[in-house]
Amino acid sequence: MATGSNSRRAPDGGPVVIAAPSLATAHRRIRERFGDDAVILSTRSITRRHELGLGQDHGVEVVVQPPGAPGIGGRSGLPSFAPASDAAIPPELLVEIERIESLVEQVAAEYERGRADESWLSRDPAAAALLAAGAAPATVRRLQARCAAALGRAVRDTGELRAWLATQLRASNCGWEGFYGCHAFLGDSGCGRSDLVLAAATRLQARGRRTLVLAALPADPGYVHRLQEVAAAGGYDAAVVNEARHLTDAEQHLAEYDAVLVELPRLDHPAMALGGALHAWLAPHAGFHRHLVVAADRDPADQPDLSAAARDWNCDWVAFSRVDRTRRPGKLLDLLESVPLAVSLVGRDPLHGGDLTVGASTDLAAMVLPPAAASAGRIDRGVLR
Incomplete structure (x- = not known):
């Protein structure tokens, strides 16, 4: 109007x-x-x-x-112009514009219809696959609307939706060869960040990267002994920082390492208070990547504070742990709707024989919507540093 x-x-x-x-x-x-x-x-x-x-x-x-x-x-020397209805826009372009506008209206109408009719989603094969994977109906509707708008038509099948998801899910896409620099990991109690950090350090050291793990203010004395054992087995350096101010003192030594991984206390630990020494040092630190570690076997609806934590700590990445324990990988799409960060790491019990991989968009899409055959194609690789 x-x-x-x-x-x-x-x-x-x-x-x-x-x-x-x-x-x-x-x-x-x-x-x-x-x-x-x-x-x-x-x-x-x-x-x-x-x-x-x-x-x-x-x-x-x-x-x-x-x-x-x-x-x-x-007055200006401009040539004569024909009326807009005759020559300003070619007829074939007008037809295409009208087609696109009609499609947008159709997609909007179908979206609104789906809001009032949950069974409509389950009748669509691609949407039903997302629902079966555990994604919330609201998330499925939004993804369907975006995909249809991008394709210019409704999604034909699950494979087409998977291919589109692979272009939309942001991840590091760099492999271990691109993983270096300083990284801090934070998350709720029991989210699996310790296993993620220790396993990542082992893999980096095995690839010839000189690696340091810093445990910031560990609450459990038994963790220190565990850290020493795993670090000795993995061949990397490890240290414990018992006061936040000592992190500033340690900064001068970080440049000696190819990769530095800092495990922070659980989010509800007093040392993680907003505005405290630890928060004031790390949140604005331009030299650190900040990863929010989320357990894949927990429902994002039961963790409403994750988006606030990502914002308060200025997180760059989200890392998924305990993926091997979930039967509803579609819930990860719900999380990425509320915490729109790129995925850095994906862990499946990595300290006990499971896998730990650097996030890849095609792998994430295949995890949510498993293909009948192995995924094909490669994506551009970046560098996480």
């Missing part, structure tokens, strides 16, 4: 500038306001910063000469 905020007229009553989020919307506003005899003089793409926040809005501006307005061809 055209408003005063998205159009402006030249002082002499000449051309009008119509702003809109898309060319189709701009053309519709022109027809609604001026009819088919308006003349389109020019079109350009625009990008504006949000008034609040860090994002940007993208759109178009169309300069229009309303019917009966003074012509500008003689």
